[in-house]
Amino acid sequence: MTWGQATDAQLMDVLDATCVSLGIPPARGRSIAPSSGTKKSIAPFFEPNYSVRLYVDVKAWRPLGYNLPSNGVAYQACGHIWYDEGQGCLRLENHSENKIYVRLVAGTCFRAECPVCYQKWAAREAGRIEDKFKRLSRNNAEASVPGYGRPVHAVISVPEIDAFLMYNNLDILKDKIYAIAEKVGLKGYCVIFHPYANEKMHEETPEKILIDKSTGDFDLDSLRSYYSKMNKHINFWYVRPHFHIIGYAPRDYDNPENDAFNEDTITRIYNETGYVVKNLGVRDSVRNTAHYQLTHAGVKKGFQTVCWVGDLSNRNYHKMNPLPKFIPKPHTCPECQAELAPVRWDPQAAISAQVFSVDNYSSADGLDLSEPGPSPLEGQREGGYWIDPGGWRYLNRGEKNHSCLVRKPSHR
Ligand SMILES: [Zn+2]
Ligand SMILES: [Zn+2]
Numbered sequence: 337m338t339w340g341q342a343t344d345a346q347l348m349d350v351l352d353a354t355c356v357s358l359g360i361p362p363a364r365g366r367s368i369a370p371s372s373g374t375k376k377s378i379a380p381f382f383e384p385n386y387s388v389r390l391y392v393d394v395k396a397w398r399p400l401g402y403n404l405p406s407n408g409v410a411y412q413a414c415g416h417i418w419y420d421e422g423q424g425c426l427r428l429e430n431h432s433e434n435k436i437y438v439r440l441v442a443g444t445c446f447r448a449e450c451p452v453c454y455q456k457w458a459a460r461e462a463g464r465i466e467d468k469f470k471r472l473s474r475n476n477a478e479a480s481v482p483g484y485g486r487p488v489h490a491v492i493s494v495p496e497i498d499a500f501l502m503y504n505n506l507d508i509l510k511d512k513i514y515a516i517a518e519k520v521g522l523k524g525y526c527v528i529f530h531p532y533a534n535e536k537m538h539e540e541t542p543e544k545i546l547i548d549k550s551t552g553d554f555d556l557d558s559l560r561s562y563y564s565k566m567n568k569h570i571n572f573w574y575v576r577p578h579f580h581i582i583g584y585a586p587r588d589y590d591n592p593e594n595d596a597f598n599e600d601t602i603t604r605i606y607n608e609t610g611y612v613v614k615n616l617g618v619r620d621s622v623r624n625t626a627h628y629q630l631t632h633a634g635v636k637k638g639f640q641t642v643c644w645v646g647d648l649s650n651r652n653y654h655k656m657n658p659l660p661k662f663i664p665k666p667h668t669c670p671e672c673q674a675e676l677a678p679v680r681w682d683p684q685a686a687i688s689a690q691v692f693s694v695d696n697y698s699s700a701d702g703l704d705l706s707e708p709g710p711s712p713l714e715g716q717r718e719g720g721y722w723i724d725p726g727g728w729r730y731l732n733r734g735e736k737n738h739s740c741l742v743r744k745p746s747h748r
Contacts, residue, residue, distance in 0.1 A: 386496045390575040392532055397449075401503070402531040402634040404573070405458065408449025413742040415452040416443040417718060419711040420681035421737040425669035428725050435722040437669050438679060442718040445742040448635045453742075455563055459554045461642060462627035465526055465582065468648065469622050471658035477622035481656075484523065484584035484647075486618040489625050492516055493578040495610030502531055502577045506639070513579050514645055516611050521596025524647030524656070525583020528626070531634040533576035544624055550668045554627075556719055563631075580629040582622060583648060585615075670720065678737045681711040683727035 394404045417440050424438040431437070444453040446460060469477035469487055480486045492513050494502070501509040506529075517525065546558035588594040602613045619625050633641050644650055667676045712723055731737065 386499070386576065388496075392573050392575060394532060394573045399637070402636050403449060404532065404632055405448045405630070405635055406451045406454040408447070408451065410450050410452040411445050411742050411745060413443040414445050414450055416742075417441070417716075418738050419714045419716070422679050422713070423667055423676040424679035424728060424730075425672060425674050425676055426679060426725070426728060426730065427669070427672055427674055430669075430672035430674070432671070433722070434725065436725045436728060437671065437676075437720060437722055438713060438728060439667060439676060439720040440713055440716060440718050441740045443738070443740050443742040445744075448630075448633070448641060455559055458627055458630040459559060461630050462623045463553065465626040465642065466623040467662055468526070468644070468653070468658075469582075471660075471662070472656055474659060478619050481584065483586060485586050486584075487525075487582055487622055488585055488618050489616040490517070490520070490522065490525075490581040490583075490585070491578055491612075491614040491616065492581065493576070493612040493614075495612075497610060499575060499577050502529075502634075509577070510579075510643075512609075512611070516605055516609065516613065517581060517645070519596065519605060520585060520601055520613055520615075521587070522581060522583055522585045522646065524649075524652070525581045525585075525645055526626070526648065527643045527645055528580045528582075528629045528641065529634045530578050530580060530629070530632060531575065532573040532632070533578070534573045534632070544621065545627065550670060550673075551665045582619070582626060582629075583646070667720075678731045679728050680731060680735075680737065681713075681727055682729050683709070685729055 395407055397403060397407055397409075419440065422438040422440050424436060425431075426436045428434060428436060444456050446453055446457045448454055448457045450457070466477045472481045472484075473479040478486060494509065494513075498509065498512070510527075513527070545562050546555040547553070548555040585597045587597060592598065597615055602615075606612055630641065635641060644653070646652065647656060668674060669676060712727070713721055
């Protein structure tokens with residue numbers, strides 16, 4: 337049996353087996369018939385009510401448990417900027433204001449737990465999620481795919497009785513979630529697990545982050561201001577496991593009997609299992625939705641934050657005839673659109689070139705040979721700058737700037 341094809345009875349068997357394996361008498365094994373005539377006023381469109389609210393100190397790092405992004409420890413070079421290096425365009429002749437363009441790049445480890453780099457991790461992961469949808473729709477990630485429709489955002493919340501499964505039996509919990517997702521007709525999707533909830537957080541994307549048109553990535557300033565606003569709202573978190581799903585759930589509105597993702601099914605699932613399914617509908621932006629979900633996803637050692645399931649799983653994805661992987665766009669000059677190349681602050685290079693050229697050798701006295709000053713970008717933050725020309729040069733053959741990718745320091 338695969339979970340995709342699980343019947344109600346099989347689903348219940350697993351639930352019971354889970355309970356039994358944990359020493360709990362099976363509570364719901366009695367009946368698998370949809371409960372009839374008990375129209376309770378519980379609205380299964382809100383997260384289930386828990387009898388206790390277990391607050392967690394999300395700022396404390398749990399070596400073996402779930403953490404929220406950013407509360408680990410940074411590596412030494414995370415966020416470090418080499419002020420005399422950058423990516424630049426020195427083609428003065430193509431720039432109107434006699435300026436050159438230099439982009440400072442900060443070191444990043446791209447780890448979710450890094451307090452310095454987690455924003456870049458989330459932005460990069462969100463971009464990867466978007467790409468996977470884009471390669472299928474051949475258009476925007478939000479566009480329709482034949483036979484699948486447009487991607488929707490759904491949330492499945494775990495009832496209190498099963499919440500403990502998240503600690504040591506996440507696989508069991510996931511199998512249940514996947515079986516329920518199948519029941520509401522979700523055919524291919526990505527899942528992001530959230531162990532905790534926060535009253536001030538909303539299921540919807542609070543605000544759009546602007547896109548840097550030259551690369552198609554999130555704009556750095558926009559990303560920064562997004563986080564500084566969001567972080568003000570984070571205070572009390574409590575245990576409330578739920579799964580965010582972005583994916584395809586083809587609908588059949590003309591034949592309601594074939595349409596899986598309807599309120600009757602959702603109510604039935606709730607009555608039988610206690611799991612709450614919410615359909616938050618099609619997306620304005622897959623990337624913004626994914627990014628927002630990643631910012632408070634569960635991060636745990638040895639556990640993948642983003643999982644692909646069903647027709648979008650790593651095993652099945654290629655059968656959907658996707659476009660080949662997109663090649664990342666290089667940063668380009670905002671004015672002349674030339675591809676940026678590594679540059680270095682090296683004011684002495686210009687001087688020695690003058691000194692040693694035959695014409696100027698005799699007049700070296702007139703040159704300023706004092707110690708070259710620091711890079712004019714000293715103290716600036718990561719980003720692109722228009723600055724006065726002079727002192728910057730492209731790298732020579734064989735030269736390399738520092739890699740901005742920060743790796744785990746070796747302990748030897
Ligand atoms: Zn880092
Ligand atoms: Zn340029």
